[in-house]
Amino acid sequence: MTIEEYLAELRRHLRVGPLARRRILQEVESHLFDAAAREGDEQMAVSSFGPPDQVAARFSHPRRFVHLRWFLPATGIAAAVVIGLVLGWQGAAPSRPSDAIPALAMLTGEESESGLSIISDLGYMRTARAGCTTINNASLVRSLTFKLCPTLIAK
Amino acid sequence: VHGYALIEALKQSSGGTFALPEGTIYPALHRLERAGLLSSRWSSESGRRRRVYKLTRKGATALDERRQAWKQFAQGVDLVVQEG
Numbered sequence: 355m356t357i358e359e360y361l362a363e364l365r366r367h368l369r370v371g372p373l374a375r376r377r378i379l380q381e382v383e384s385h386l387f388d389a390a391a392r393e394g395d396e397q398m399a400v401s402s403f404g405p406p407d408q409v410a411a412r413f414s415h416p417r418r419f420v421h422l423r424w425f426l427p428a429t430g431i432a433a434a435v436v437i438g439l440v441l442g443w444q445g446a447a448p449s450r451p452s453d454a455i456p457a458l459a460m461l462t463g464e465e466s467e468s469g470l471s472i473i474s475d476l477g478y479m480r481t482a483r484a485g486c487t488t489i490n491n492a493s494l495v496r497s498l499t500f501k502l503c504p505t506l507i508a509k
Numbered sequence: 510v511h512g513y514a515l516i517e518a519l520k521q522s523s524g525g526t527f528a529l530p531e532g533t534i535y536p537a538l539h540r541l542e543r544a545g546l547l548s549s550r551w552s553s554e555s556g557r558r559r560r561v562y563k564l565t566r567k568g569a570t571a572l573d574e575r576r577q578a579w580k581q582f583a584q585g586v587d588l589v590v591q592e593g
Contacts (some may be wrong), residue, residue, distance in 0.1 A: 382532075384557055384560070387557065402530075404531065404533070408532070409536070
């Protein structure tokens, strides 16, 4: 495989934006020509770099992280809106977790027995059982901490 | 330093122990840059453009921390595995 063929294959497998793709291809091209000049063997330079699909995979940003980046803020906003609606409908914040918690859990895709509570810097809003997994979603709203509580049931 | 020189330097300074697959170094450099530990720019040397990397202040701090942590770890392992 020649350097041009390798670059074409790498381009085909890259899953990045156009600017990143251009930069990566230029950088790899520069490396391969350096290596070929040093070793006097273009084929050797290409094979030492690794299979283009594997190299491309290392450059590509994991898709699930992109989804997670948007999933968490979207979930947080939806949860805050629903909690606000539920609390408004009940007239006042209840002293113990209510049916709103499992409802929110369902909204966020958790199983129906899961619970979700929101603790705000502004004050304690809703109680939750200790030992829950905590996800700090600082990039969205610094004051909010979302607690996903697998066993929190308002009974 | 650019990627190719870095690979050669790693190979030589480690006595050949770290002969990394060359295609692994650039994704690692890009990740470190995204993390703010490196900065980079294009440079033209002998008619060829190369991306050169430089440690940022945050990167230098992280390197010091990692170096200290590694020393402690290596000393601990030495104590455990030393003979006699």
